[in-house]
Amino acid sequence: MLARLAGAADDAARREQARELVARWNAELAAGAMPLWSPSIRGALVAGTPWLEVLCPACSTIGAVDLRRLDRHPEGAVAALVLGLHCSRCGPHAPMPRLLGLHALPQTGRPGAALPEPPPGP
Ligand SMILES: [Zn+2]
Secondary structure, rough: HHHHHHHHHHHHHHHHHHHHHHHHHHHHHHHHOOOOOEEEHHHHOOOOOOOOEEEEEOOOOOOEEEEHHHHOOOOOHHHHHHHHHHOOOOOOOOOEEEEEEEEOOOOOOOOOOOOOOOOOOO
């Protein structure tokens, strides 16, 4: 019983730590800087923020990617996912999308609308 309570406390502490990291990352992105670090996919999921929002700098379309649906290693960096994303509206020569942040729900209401999920990982 005590071990279970201790485990629940550990889970809550880990979730809170993940939430703080994601909030800090989102704040740095919102300030216009590309952070020197990135949460892991697992960190984003533990924080309860599985939606990665990205902006196409060419056409200003915002898309959201559900990290829960990706076949990627959970310790992989969220920021690295941007390499596999492209804007379907702008085609194969679209510029690399800009990361907007991680959220509990898609902020645009159009999950995956214009920026499809990255191809399966290696
Ligand atoms: Zn575009």
